[in-house]
Amino acid sequence: MTKAISEKKESSKIKRPNRVLIKEIAEVCGVSTATVSRVINNNGRFSDETRKKVLEAVERLGYKTNIVAKSLRTKKTKSIGIVVPDITNEFFAKIILTIQDFFFTKGYSVLVCNTNEDPGKEELHLKDLEAKWVDGLIYFFCMEDKGQIDAVRKKIPVVFVDRNPNRKVAVVVESDNYTGGFIATEELIKAGSRRIVILKHVLTNSTIVGRYNGYRDALKKYGIEFDPQLALDMYITPDAAKNAISNLIEKGVSFDGIFACTDGLAAGALLALKKYNIKVPEEVKLVGFDNVSISEYNSPSITTINQDKKQLGKIAAQLLFDMINGSPIQEKDIIVPVELVRRETT
Amino acid sequence: MTKAISEKKESSKIKRPNRVLIKEIAEVCGVSTATVSRVINNNGRFSDETRKKVLEAVERLGYKTNIVAKSLRTKKTKSIGIVVPDITNEFFAKIILTIQDFFFTKGYSVLVCNTNEDPGKEELHLKDLEAKWVDGLIYFFCMEDKGQIDAVRKKIPVVFVDRNPNRKVAVVVESDNYTGGFIATEELIKAGSRRIVILKHVLTNSTIVGRYNGYRDALKKYGIEFDPQLALDMYITPDAAKNAISNLIEKGVSFDGIFACTDGLAAGALLALKKYNIKVPEEVKLVGFDNVSISEYNSPSITTINQDKKQLGKIAAQLLFDMINGSPIQEKDIIVPVELVRRETT
DNA sequence: CTGAAAGCGCTAACAC
DNA sequence: GTGTTAGCGCTTTCAG
Numbered sequence: 001m002t003k004a005i006s007e008k009k010e011s012s013k014i015k016r017p018n019r020v021l022i023k024e025i026a027e028v029c030g031v032s033t034a035t036v037s038r039v040i041n042n043n044g045r046f047s048d049e050t051r052k053k054v055l056e057a058v059e060r061l062g063y064k065t066n067i068v069a070k071s072l073r074t075k076k077t078k079s080i081g082i083v084v085p086d087i088t089n090e091f092f093a094k095i096i097l098t099i100q101d102f103f104f105t106k107g108y109s110v111l112v113c114n115t116n117e118d119p120g121k122e123e124l125h126l127k128d129l130e131a132k133w134v135d136g137l138i139y140f141f142c143m144e145d146k147g148q149i150d151a152v153r154k155k156i157p158v159v160f161v162d163r164n165p166n167r168k169v170a171v172v173v174e175s176d177n178y179t180g181g182f183i184a185t186e187e188l189i190k191a192g193s194r195r196i197v198i199l200k201h202v203l204t205n206s207t208i209v210g211r212y213n214g215y216r217d218a219l220k221k222y223g224i225e226f227d228p229q230l231a232l233d234m235y236i237t238p239d240a241a242k243n244a245i246s247n248l249i250e251k252g253v254s255f256d257g258i259f260a261c262t263d264g265l266a267a268g269a270l271l272a273l274k275k276y277n278i279k280v281p282e283e284v285k286l287v288g289f290d291n292v293s294i295s296e297y298n299s300p301s302i303t304t305i306n307q308d309k310k311q312l313g314k315i316a317a318q319l320l321f322d323m324i325n326g327s328p329i330q331e332k333d334i335i336v337p338v339e340l341v342r343r344e345t346t
Numbered sequence: 347m348t349k350a351i352s353e354k355k356e357s358s359k360i361k362r363p364n365r366v367l368i369k370e371i372a373e374v375c376g377v378s379t380a381t382v383s384r385v386i387n388n389n390g391r392f393s394d395e396t397r398k399k400v401l402e403a404v405e406r407l408g409y410k411t412n413i414v415a416k417s418l419r420t421k422k423t424k425s426i427g428i429v430v431p432d433i434t435n436e437f438f439a440k441i442i443l444t445i446q447d448f449f450f451t452k453g454y455s456v457l458v459c460n461t462n463e464d465p466g467k468e469e470l471h472l473k474d475l476e477a478k479w480v481d482g483l484i485y486f487f488c489m490e491d492k493g494q495i496d497a498v499r500k501k502i503p504v505v506f507v508d509r510n511p512n513r514k515v516a517v518v519v520e521s522d523n524y525t526g527g528f529i530a531t532e533e534l535i536k537a538g539s540r541r542i543v544i545l546k547h548v549l550t551n552s553t554i555v556g557r558y559n560g561y562r563d564a565l566k567k568y569g570i571e572f573d574p575q576l577a578l579d580m581y582i583t584p585d586a587a588k589n590a591i592s593n594l595i596e597k598g599v600s601f602d603g604i605f606a607c608t609d610g611l612a613a614g615a616l617l618a619l620k621k622y623n624i625k626v627p628e629e630v631k632l633v634g635f636d637n638v639s640i641s642e643y644n645s646p647s648i649t650t651i652n653q654d655k656k657q658l659g660k661i662a663a664q665l666l667f668d669m670i671n672g673s674p675i676q677e678k679d680i681i682v683p684v685e686l687v688r689r690e691t692t
Numbered sequence: 693c694t695g696a697a698a699g700c701g702c703t704a705a706c707a708c
Numbered sequence: 709g710t711g712t713t714a715g716c717g718c719t720t721t722c723a724g
Contacts, residue, residue, distance in 0.1 A: 064473075066477075072414050077414065087439050096458075100458065104471075109459070132413050132455060133414050238643050264639075267639075296584075297584050297617065297644065298643065
């Protein structure tokens with residue numbers, strides 16, 4: 001009777017199973033737990049015979065090391081955190097994928113934290129990752145720095161990706177946004193544009209500032225005066241871009257080129273242009289930024305600035321890995337080159 | 347001298363800081379560690395006075411619970427795993443985002459594992475997540491089931507999302523793929539198509555099978571004979587779809603409608619149609635699936651079947667959360683409705 | 693209401 | 709080469 005009841009209980013609720021412990025396999029092999037630990041971690045000395053014996057038992061009993069216990073002891077969790085504004089943005093997703101793959105091959109797992117550009121969430125995620133003892137942090141910086149960054153950096157190795165927190169001492173990997181903005185604008189100018197709109201994020205992070213400065217300098221180089229009317233700030237959704245461009249048209253502001261700081265923005269702009277039957281690239285030329293699929297598979301396909309997502313991710317991952325494994329931390333600012341991808345809008 | 351050297355060492359390498367421990371705040375407050383633990387977890391009895399005292403010290407000294415130690419004791423890690431084929435696919439990313447947000451509010455973190463549809467990787471990730479003691483698992487099932495699924499399910503609560511592993515006993519949340527395939531095809535038929543191509547994934551998971559069956563049944567309903575020539579299998583990249591459609595055109599196979607099992611595939615098909623100057627929707631009509639941005643911001647914008655990403659994620663998260671917190675596990679198959687989003691390609 | 697003490701599962705000195 | 713032992717930092721009986 002009693003047995004039946006307890007069985008029922010068991011089956012109605014998942015229980016952490018009684019996993020096999022290091023102690024048990026030690027008993028089976030007639031050695032100490034220390035020895036077992038040594039062969040499992042291939043750390044220290046042991047005879048070939050014991051190695052075989054232990055490994056066999058591990059296999060046979062299906063032993064799996066309890067990483068939580070191990071972490072408590074070693075102070076390493078074999079996991080890293082990624083703090084990112086928007087995981088559904090293909091640009092971020094691609095970088096995360098590369099980082100994930102890299103660390104997977106090294107035996108690490110990845111905690112992904114989406115901030116949605118919300119400083120409050122960002123800070124909470126940071127705290128949480130710290131409490132969870134991640135070994136390192138990939139940080140798509142977003143909020144204003146009020147000192148929390150240093151607080152984290154002192155405890156955990158961190159690599160900033162994409163966005164530069166503009167601190168003297170930090171390891172950062174970013175695209176050459178300035179050059180990107182410059183060549184995007186230059187492409188428009190060379191294609192004949194003179195009145196060039198720039199569509200940019202209201203949030204002024206380092207990437208936007210870089211692209212904007214490139215735009216300004218390219219105008220200057222070709223002796224084109226900057227018109228503040230043509231600098232449009234918005235949240236980076238295609239719809240926002242569509243509205244902004246529609247507005248401009250309605251107001252009768254003339255323009256013959258658009259530099260969108262994001263491919264999504266470019267796609268939105270295209271929609272507005274189409275709505276007003278403005279021919280692209282004949283009447284208005286357009287260049288985006290990022291080179292994500294929306295620019296490639298659109299119609300017309302959108303000329304854009306390629307960011308090397310793989311490279312960004314790979315470098316950041318390698319850097320963080322090295323830091324985790326004791327390579328001395330020193331300020332570093334890796335700039336990854338960008339390139340123009342010419343398509344049908346210029 | 348010695349001091350200077352040791353200082354140098356410290357600064358050149360990040361060290362896990364001596365965080366403040368429960369023991370220290372116990373000493374400061376003149377109570378035992380047990381009591382501190384009780385007030386921190388608001389668990390058990392303690393006087394109002396001690397509560398204030400402890401909380402104040404926690405705040406002042408900046409105490410943070412060491413989750414690793416806590417996990418070892420409680421056997422809960424407050425983290426869940428997500429196993430997913432491709433994080434850069436907007437459809438998956440949106441679902442993950444919702445799940446992440448949900449669990450964030452509950453104090454959980456999320457381990458994201460990308461399998462790239464590779465069964466080997468998938469299995470390794472599964473093992474890793476088990477070793478890391480995740481409290482639960484969201485599983486976009488991909489590999490062939492050879493029994494590993496049950497192995498995991500016995501140890502960890504798991505919710506299957508999007509793809510149905512077709513097991514009797516499982517908790518799964520999926521879109522109504524059959525109806526989606528049906529209404530997509532019906533939309534094409536009602537718009538005048540008779541020779542309807544279907545573009546689908548070579549991998550025959552439950553979502554593809556459902557959509558395909560819907561397609562077949564819609565044809566049947568309207569008395570249209572199925573032509574195997576028009577059923578095209580491929581990997582789900584836009585380029586593959588472009589090639590497949592181009593091929594069909596080159597071979598002179600006639601068709602006047604395309605049901606693409608994915609918006610990405612639809613975008614690729616559009617490219618091929620454009621290349622051969624085939625007018626959409628006049629000569630060929632097109633319907634996609636998923637309703638991700640590539641269909642919305644394309645030109646022409648693509649008619650598609652909306653999958654309710656938010657709902658899928660929300661239901662899955664809630665279900666898993668309930669399971670983690672002891673609600674009895676019982677087979678369940680939640681079908682989330684889909685709907686037609688009519689745009690410019692039909 | 694509070695304290696003492698055991699112990700989660702593992703690793704790493706330190707002995708031998 | 710191997711065993712003994714002392715924790716990692718926390719929660720949770722069990723006493724009082």
